[in-house]
Amino acid sequence: MCLSRVSVPVSGRNAEVDCKNCGLDALCELLEYGDGTVELPQGVLLRRQPVTRGETIFQSGSPFCSFFAVKSGSFKTVMVPPHGQEKVIGFHLPGEMVGTDGVAGDAYTCTARALESSLICELRLDQLPQVGASKLELQSRIISILGQEVAFSHKLNVALICQSSEQRLAAFILSISSRINERGLSGEDFRLSMSRSDIASYLGLASETVSRTLMKLRKLGVIKIRNKHVQMLAPDALEGLANGV
């Protein structure tokens, strides 16, 4: 059923998600298996492009052209307030979309940067041919993707505003873990690819506080953590901490 779509065995540290677990798959699938009348021009769908650690795939203000999906590795998106320094507004794990914020205007509103060497799939919306019936379906899938982003952002706001550092970090670990799980990888035992200061910026804390609070969670026995390697010991207890009980 999935001939041309790639499926590479998990390779330890930098595992790839399978296409069927990728957020872009609803679109990929449609483009290739639609009503058969569609002939995609070259270069509309670019698969498994390598990106090196620290590389920027699009910049805030540059013209919107593509959705991206993380195939392996991970990314952060950052915004630069007028007078201030970069703030991390999102992390993107394998199977997740990047670049959706640009779809309304003509430009991306944030900058996306690889946290490690990664593979990324790119769908060039600007070069997509007009294809009638299947375009309808394509659009409604895009609507669904965007709707999920809106709902996720709302949840995020609730999780960050008005929470203690312990609650934020417990919620953060749980969120990363469940996102990894959703894509068919192990959410019990994983690697945090981002630095403590990236986490700090994302959660609105100081990096020292992130460090201290992670140690605290370890002492409480709910997680095992050494450098970037995390193991969930008591997800339920963690959930309790995140919800403040």
Next chain:
Amino acid sequence: MCLSRVSVPVSGRNAEVDCKNCGLDALCELLEYGDGTVELPQGVLLRRQPVTRGETIFQSGSPFCSFFAVKSGSFKTVMVPPHGQEKVIGFHLPGEMVGTDGVAGDAYTCTARALESSLICELRLDQLPQVGASKLELQSRIISILGQEVAFSHKLNVALICQSSEQRLAAFILSISSRINERGLSGEDFRLSMSRSDIASYLGLASETVSRTLMKLRKLGVIKIRNKHVQMLAPDALEGLANGV
């Protein structure tokens, strides 16, 4: 050009936006003035429905069926975390959309409640007939609306995380003011329809801190504020405070 779309003169305290300044207009317009082949069934587009103060127009978890646009008055959207109390995640002023978070799943993820007696337009997406070509256009406008929401949420996160109470409130006042302006009403002199504790919940502060900080902004001479009535005195200085200079 705009025969059936309503346009009512501004009436002091509870002014209506003109349709041409409404976020839903891109859709309304299309539905009525499209390619002429569209016959809308009754009850797809419900205009200027009255809502009383405190009334809920949809609830978190209830099935998604409609987009709403605020015609006059204002709304807040709230989420209830598993163990905790309601948190305000958004305010919706005349001309703005409500309910977009439900489009991806089958249910709304938050609850929308009127802050004052209001008028609201409802577009029942679940009852929208399948209409070929114009449906394409409809969808791409929905995509645009959702994309704006995503971008707005990102900006909001940046504005809230890691900012002092003074910065948050300065940014909040500026944001409300410019949103009022954008819809063709006066953003220089307006009424904050939400309570101090709603603002506090939205900004992640205590209501006492909101009160204190607003007084501070008044003493600094950048705004005039008495109860819910706000006048902008020095928008540039306010901008400076918001950006932390």
Next chain:
DNA sequence: CGCGGGGTTGACGCACATCAAAGAGAGTGG
């Protein structure tokens, strides 16, 4: 005119930021 809920103001404590410095990893070159 009296009541009630939202708004303001003050006192105090705590959680987290900030500053500082030492420790641990990952990568580099000898």
Next chain:
DNA sequence: CCACTCTCTTTGATGTGCGTCAACCCCGCG
């Protein structure tokens, strides 16, 4: 394989912004 460096992480000491508790005030409403 080992020294070296650079960056990230951890840990400690100290200060402060904001939350919390409590009292009072004021406006709107019946």
